Amino acid sequence: MWIALDGSIEEQALRDVLEKQLIPFEGFTDEPPAFENCDTREDFLRSAASAVMLGLPLSMDGVARHLSGQEALPGNVLRKYVCLQLSLLPYLRQNSTVTPLEGCFLLGNDLLVAPLGEDGCIDAQLPPGVWTELATGECISGRMRRIRGLNAMPVLARENSVIAIGVDDRRTDADDADRVTLHWCQPGEQARCVLADGTEYRLRRDGDKFAGESNSDKSWHLIVRQDGNEILVK
Secondary structure, X not given: OEEEOOOOOOHHHHHHHHHHOOOOOOEEEOOOOOOOOOOOHHHHHHXXXXXXXXXXXXXXXXXXXXXXXXXXXXXXHHHHHHHHHHHOHHHHOOOOOEEEEOOEEEEOOOEEEOOOOHHHEXXXXXXXXXXXXXXXXXXXXXXXXXEOOOOOOOEEEEOOEEEEEOOOOOOOOOOOOXXXXXXXEOOOOEEEEEOOOOOEEEEEEEOOEEEEEEOOOOOOEEEEEEOOEEEEOO
């Protein structure tokens, strides 16, 4: 997570707040924050969740104001999305483009995030095909209308996509290929995944059997996500 400097709090004091909340922290930046400060804690957390997934900086004042209290919720929410974004770096490093859509945005070509609107309302038009929500396994197509809590912003994968999820969700310099887990969502006959370091995985399906191979000798795992079910293949 990046934080935009604005001088509203001592840097060390803010580091102490984040350390107390066990929130991974990348550093400070002179870039402007992703959004204006929000009056309410809920508005801040909804906006911060989207900004974190986009890799955009948060404001010093907003983080300090909403995380310095005694309540656990703000820290829990922000920690969840920071760790989620870090775990997705094996995918995001190869798929860094952001495409705004109606009520949502694409990260790369295969991962979609539907931000939480006011009171947690979601109204997003999904691109064609079946999309699998990573957290719940729900399969969705067409328009997505939901009301969600602060901890439940939808992150969905395109059908026949392979989403690489890293084993380390606490730092940015982890080895992407080290024990990476590939989530093959609504699989077709074959799929391919390439990490930023050139590690390649080729997956294939033969009826109800799934297999894969890699050009790396590092251990990896394959989970097939199909029709709401998870199948551990490797």
